[in-house]
Amino acid sequence: MTATPDIPVQLAGRPRSGGLVVPWITPATSGGLHLFGTITARVQYQCLTRGLCQVCAQPLGRRAVLFARESDLLRHCTAEPAVCAPCAAYSRRACPMLAGRRSRYRAGGHPALAGIPAAADRLLRQAAPAEPWYAVWIRDYDVIAHPAQPGTLAASWQRIPPLRIRPLTGAA
Secondary structure (H helix, E strand, C coil), rough: CCCCCCCCCHHCCCCCEEEEEECCCCCCCCCEEEECCCHHHHHHHHHHHCEEEECCCCCCCEEEEEEEHHHHHHHHHEECCCHHHHHHHHHHCCCCCCCCCCCCCCCCHHHHHHHCCHHHHHHHCCCCCCEEEEEEEECEEEEECCCCCCCCEEEECCCCCCCEEECCCCCC
């Protein structure tokens, strides 16, 4: 079993599930079950357009991190909103995908979402091997229509070069 990482002070008031902080962007069922690995479209929009951290909901500040899959690097954008530096450090340890503790994506949807159609990108990843993840350190980004996910916004670093890109998992 993996030890739960220390929780940054700014996240002390956030809800928890299984000892982990529930990011602001993570939806919950009417029964209070948090759907990790899923994002709330309304909150994603607010994060991207208002420059808010997807974990703590605070303004990003001068430097932030976009967590990007290898396929996102090729497009210079990701649908994942940015996180502030303290939340990036926490997320890197707490999230099973970012920490490299999961080698595959979920084989199916969450049982609480039965009967709700999955997004096209989620269907493509179901049970697939996990892509390598990267931390893209940025000072700003453009909000664009995601080139591979119609109807989805993305944070793009195409026009604004990132400060650095660091591999997190499985990078060659």
